[in-house]
Amino acid sequence: MIDYEKSLNPAQLEAVTTTRGPVLVIAGAGSGKTRTIVYRLAYLVEQGVPPESILLLTFTRKAASQMLRRAGELLNREMGMVSGGTFHGFSYMILKKFAPALGFPQGFSVMDAADAEELFKGVRNELKVGQGDKSFPRNRTILSYLSKARNKEVSLQSIIESEAAHLHDYLEDFKKLEEAYLLEKQKQALLDFDDLLFFLERLLTDNPEVLEYVRSVYGYVMVDEYQDTNLVQARLARLIASDQGNIMVVGDDAQSIYGFRGADVGNILDFPGTFPGARVIKLEQNYRSTQPVLSLTNCILSSMGQKYEKNLFSTRTDGARPELITPSSDMAQAGAVLSRVEELSSRYPLHDIAVLFRAAYHAYPLEVELNKASIGYQKFGGMKFSEAAHIKDVLSLMRMVQDPPEILAWKRGLGLLKGVGPKTAQRLYQAYCTSLTSGDGSELKKFETKNEQFAGLMELLRRQKNLPASPSSFLTEVLDFYRPFLEEKHMEDLPRRLSGLEQLEQITSAYNHLEAFLADMVLENSDPVGMQAREDALVLSTIHSAKGLEWSAVLLIDLVEERFPSRRAMQDPDDMDEEQRLLYVACTRARDYLGLFVPQSIYQRSTGFNQRVWPSPFVREIDTSLYSKVKEQAGIFSGEKKNPQGDGPLPGEVSPRSSRRSQTSAVPAGGYCRHKVFGRGKVVQALPPNKYKVNFPGVGLKTISGDYLNFEE
Template identity: 40%
Template sequence: YKINYRHELNASQLKAVTTINGPLLVIAGAGSGKTRIITYRTAYMLESGIAARDILLLTFTRKAAAEMTGRVQELLPDVNSGSIFGGTFHAFSNYILRKHAAMLNLAPNFSIIDTEDSKDTIDLIKTELKLNSKETAFPKKARIQEIISSSRNRNMTIEAVIESDFTGLEEYIGEIKLIAAGYERYKKICNLMDYDDLMDVLRDSLKGNAMFRQKLQHDYKYIMVDEYQDTNVTQREIVYLLADHHKNVMVVGDDAQSIYSFRGANYENILRFPQQYPDCGIVKIEENYRSNQRILDFTNDIIHHARVGYKKKLYSSIRHENMPLVRKFYDQQTEAEYIVTEILNLRERGVELNQVAVLVRAFWHARFLEAELNRRNIPYVAVGGLAFIERRHVKDMISYLRLLQNPYDAVSWHRVLKLIPGIGSVTSRKIVEKINKPGGMDEIAAGNKKHVDDLVGLFSALRSANRTNISVAAKVEIMRDYYSPILKSLESDYQIRLLDIAALIELAGRYDTIDRFLSDFTLDPPSKRFANKNTPLIDEGEDKPMTISTIHSAKGLEWYAVFVPHVLDGLIPSSKAMGNLEELEEERRLFYVACSRAKEQLILTMPSFVSTYNGFLSYPSRFLIEIDKSKFRFEV
């Protein structure tokens, strides 16, 4: 072997890396070098003679996959590791379903719609079923989308989902089922797939088509899954079906960091892996390379009180005097002033701003803090707010481009037609019905005399952008030139929004086909690079900004110093979780994720009281009260 694995890895990492055949569960604690394990294990397989094309690596972000495969290439520059498939579950499914479309009787040019498009489609169905005019208590499109998606992610009926999570909507079960059926029909007609379809169609094809299943089992003989605690029921089944023949499957995860149940992640998957594969090996990685031992003593104690899970105790060779600090203040304003003063003190001591984060359970917990940072001119980025792909003008542009890919995409037609002054839902529906019929254009022109010029403008821009001899970036530029005057008439800050579209053109320049650009953009939107709400491409100037992030968005990241404000019972854990044991346990894991992001300094703060819509909150978090008092300093 070219790599000295014994020298590069600790004993438990080495065991995980060199166990290649058969099922393996790796429980990798926070900061224990999970990426390193997957990277070195891939290298070890290649050095053991396994072909790169036989390896499948499934992750939850494209960035993670790219980082791992990139590191393998650095470790083994002479070995061609390029044919490893490394990517997200959704990207894998998108690739496989298009590649084997003929075998599965699918149209290969389907459009992928994101969550916002799903909501808009559901709104169209509501209107068609005449349910939009119903009384105001009828659930909104976002709520219906959540119910439908939840029922699919968790393999539950719509009734069961409503009864378990959406009490109060039972009287609408009949209508919601009608909408769900209409939504499925609509996607088939328009050749659309949403995120859940990518998973469901792949799983159902693996289950129902033996030839397809055997082909994939033959193609991918070694499977690795990162962040296994974040998989949902469907993803677990996909992994099981892919590995069912050879059973060479390694899953890596940390049950203590399972915090995405609202997206359908199933905590049971990682707990039940040994039951699914009775002869599986289990390796626990407990040495932590991120935090000092005092922070680990504190975070170990948080998770020690969890009801279920794999028992582990993280340890570190990093010795340091900084004990976690818990501080109580009179009110939210003095709490915010203290945090900002401490951040400035850290900067005086040479800690750069981008090494500091404030992690909040919900964005409103940072209101006073944001005001104070602005008052003192401290640059920061807010992560977890409105992502780049969710901004209205970006969605408008993507809709134009989708029509170049799939002219039957009715969701996009509705969106772009309604940008024309005077065209509302009713007119756009009439136009969409005719648009792809023979002679439809003439009918549209005859029936829409007052909009004819605007429609001609739209159709000719689309025709011009659809030419085959121009680049993807040029297509985006043509549609931007058409859209700019519309944007100017809609938004007073249109110049700032045009910067977002310029960023979109820059992004498109990296692609050779519109299909690939749209697939990547929808499946793995560029959110982190575009985190600042005013400037799309952050100009970091002299001072790199500090971070305010929701805890959910901070998972996997680390900072020198971490502040967690508002540690009051009812905020952490959220009062919404109070009556439900499973949700309360997930809140504990969320608190654990927040505290385990800190390398050297962890500071938890709370005001004496916070007034919310359901009264005053003034007790410290129950998770804090459980922790052994010798594990932190308390100051008032």
């Protein structure tokens, strides 16, 4: 027999042993939610409940299988008779059994994402919608908007207006495609991923005998991550369990952060009203973080609007207060974060340190600094900066001016032009190389007369060759040339890509020499993007991708208005609530150290200057006694352009060190240096103007900017 009282705290024990009627378990971050579900599964079986009458609904099959495995280990028996899986998997199983009742006498087939896209492609080709219009969104993009509208149960028009206003002119085409797609699915007896949920609801609502059968089979229902359910999933849970059935849902309203995917926090907030007499149990003891971290997260919770009151506490009462760091700008922030990472790496391995951000592009300046310092990292939730197609396009155009000419840059740059395929690009590249050695540019001029875009590109390159501009000025010209290609290739997500180009402009402004800029951008971290954590690699992650994970040290960047919360969220109260929950999720990932970075200015492409910004309203609401302000050496990051109107520090705030000693003197090979992360190493080769190959014992050969090395005299 399992000793439940010894294995569980009082609140967990109550949740495990309350098996009759509706139960809502509010599981605060790090409070042992999974452990509670596992022990409840075991308790039900020990109490004589047949495993086959238990339905466990989770958001991944992996989560369900792990819970069932752990429960089986507790009981020393198999739990295979329990129905455990996702809402979609359960729906498929029931629909298959009762397909004729849905009008599918011969059954139906379920399409995966690739199948759905292929079917949609056929419908679009038949209707000839968007043909010849290179700005027309891809099939996958249109399907994503259709899915989002369906899961949120709002009109397609409202989705387009709120999330893709630049595509409004295509709305009628989208509606026409949607109608044809639905008819084609029906004709071929096909269901897509979203259909599974809505068809099950229809089956149970329209067929009382099927509903009665399902209720008689599954006498005990458990739903994990209930705060992430959408409207139809909540209705399904109520249908299956009935208002007074034995249903336990587990979740945390303060961690409901997937509204953009259709999740509705109202499901968990309204549970007691939906299930009269529901018992509400709160898990508030945290097993992850120190109390100083939890005290700050409790303060974030206290200022939220509609919520379940809870107060996270821990037996780990020691530990330092979280830090609030206010760099002079978002570029200076990258240097300040790197300094913190270097300091923290003496206490924790790099893979136990995470830098979190609201949007993937916010990390771009930091990625450049990490590459220069040769610190390995993995990025979750978005591409690495230089891997994004539009960034690679622009960098290729800039690299086309280099000598000797780079064939890969020329092929990619010329590949943007109309009428230039791979073979023509190869021929033009060879003609350009010939013109440099022999002075014969006749073939190039001949093609210029036939291709206006090529002529414009060659003129741009000649100007840079003859009158070299600063990297920033050259980039401005390249972006003017590239903008029409960007709008043609990436119209469906144009705003996001423009934000990335703004970040590139900001990074470029810190350089005086084109060669140094391009070298730093090419010196990309070689680690592949993936969700498998790698030893000794710093973690960079969006907060959404970090949910459910934890690290000893967490650094949270860009806590300013219009970045966190986002500009769009600041116009909508519901979105603001979700942004605040997102901050709570981010802070509760930290076990020991929590650093909050609030830059005082942000680079604005429209003005070319750093514009003063205000701290996030969520940060302003935090009691100042709950964090430490860290005073560091003030400074402006190299290359920053301050607003001539004057954007001084915010009252009471200081700028941390954000620039490093320039290493201009030549360091001979054979000398020694020290790196904060890699330790003492031997200089193998100097790479002007300011890079060095260094051999670190136990680490190997690294190419590192001199800014991050201390050389021995």
